[in-house]
Amino acid sequence: MKIKNGFICRQVGGNNVVVATGAQSKIFNGVIKLNESGLVLWNKLLVGAEKNELVDALLSEYDVDRTVVEADVDKFLKELRDAGAIEE
Amino acid sequence: MFKIKIAGINVLVHNKYKFSEYLCRDYLTDESHTDFSVCADEKEILLEIQETNAPINAEYAESVCIHRAIAEHLAEYDAFLLHSAFIECEGVGVAFAAKSGVGKSTHISIWQRVFGDKVRVINGDKPIVRLINGEFYGYGTPWLGKENIGKNGCCKLKALCFLNRGEKNAISTVSAETAAMMLFSQIYLPSIGENAAKTLELVDKFSSSVSFFKLYCNMQDEAAKVSHNAIIKGE
Structure with a gap:
């Protein structure tokens, strides 16, 4: 899966924010704020990644339990899917 | 068809109804140069x-x-639309932003009542x-x-104040980080991708260049005095 064309991430006032542009902005007109790990996942998804790759990416940076990371990745993907930002 | 100059930008407007030209009457220009046209x-x-x-x-x-x-x-000219009430007082430009119905107009009318021609x-x-x-x-x-x-x-924009209704009047400063997120509901984000990205870059600069405040206010004269003291006098 990867990030759909039209979704962009920029740093605004020290926050990493995601917004939709073009045709996508008619569907999603909100703002998603990414934390540090969210940004790691976002950058992986820009080029395309599966869930296990996302989990591995976080595990290589943070010393946490795999089940905890999996739950976090699921939560993150749900937020992006709800916004229509993911191409499966 | 008519041409207006807004924010120093010359816009040629292809209109169908007279109302649009009437609305823009204070902004008409006869300069030959056109930056862009709309219809x-x-x-x-x-x-x-x-x-x-x-x-x-x-x-x-x-x-x-x-x-x-x-x-x-607007982003093509380093500009964006900010949903707010913008005033100038003693040479200082202040924008008041709030959700519709909170009372931006009421608050600036209190400023006018208290500070008059200033x-x-x-x-x-x-x-x-x-x-x-x-x-x-602005x-x-x-x-x-x-x-x-x-x-x-126009006036140099020095501060932006987010308004909230309150029983008592109280003002505090807001960090650039918090203000940036609050700004999203007050700006127009262009749908053209490039212009949306440029707008985000502008808002980023804006959030580090302008002072931000959060005001809880009622409709009494004191509301304007409290915000004036903090924003204009810096007390």
């Missing part, structure tokens, strides 16, 4: 009528469409903010909001 087609006007919660006519709908078409291009209302609803030589300026536009207050002019 609203019949389909867009119909859609605007359908999607507005209040009953509006085609003349008014066209003016809204023209406004939006202009907002789409206060100039540049735009009561939709000023344009433009970055010029590293500094942000500009008047023909779109004045339902209270219809504002005058063609």
Whole structure:
């Protein structure tokens, strides 16, 4: 899966924010704020990644339990899917 | 067809209804140079009528469409639309932002009542903010909001104050990080991808250049005194 064309991430006032542009902005007109790990996942998804790759990416940076990371990745993907930002 | 100069940008407007030209009467220019042109087609006007919660006519709908078409291009000129009431007081430009119905117009009318001629209302609803030589300026536009207050002019924008209703008057500063997130509901984000990205970059600069405040206020004179003390006097 990867990030759909039209979704962009920029740093605004020290926050990493995601917004939709073009045709996508008619569907999603909100703002998603990414934390540090969210940004790691976002950058992986820009080029395309599966869930296990996302989990591995976080595990290589943070010393946490795999089940905890999996739950976090699921939560993150749900937020992006709800916004229509993911191409499966 | 008519040409207006807003925020120093020359816009050629292809209109169908006279109301749009009437609305823009204080902004007409006879300069030959055009930065960009806009128009609203019949389909867009119909859609605007359908999607507005209040009953509006085609003349008014066209003016809204023209406004939006202009907002789409502003980023190309380092500018964006900031939903706020913009005033100048003692040489300082202050924008008041709030959700519709909170009382931006009421608050600036209290400023006028308390500080009289020292206060100039540049735009009561939709000023344009433009970055010029590293500094942000607020500009008047023909779109004045339902209270219809504002005058063609501009002023350096020094502060932005988010308004909330409160029983007592209290003001505090807001960090750039928090303010940036609060700004999203007050700016027009162009749908053209490049211009949206440019707008985000502008808002990023804006959040580090301007002072932000959060005011809880009632409708008494003290409300304006409290915000004036903090924003203009810096006390």
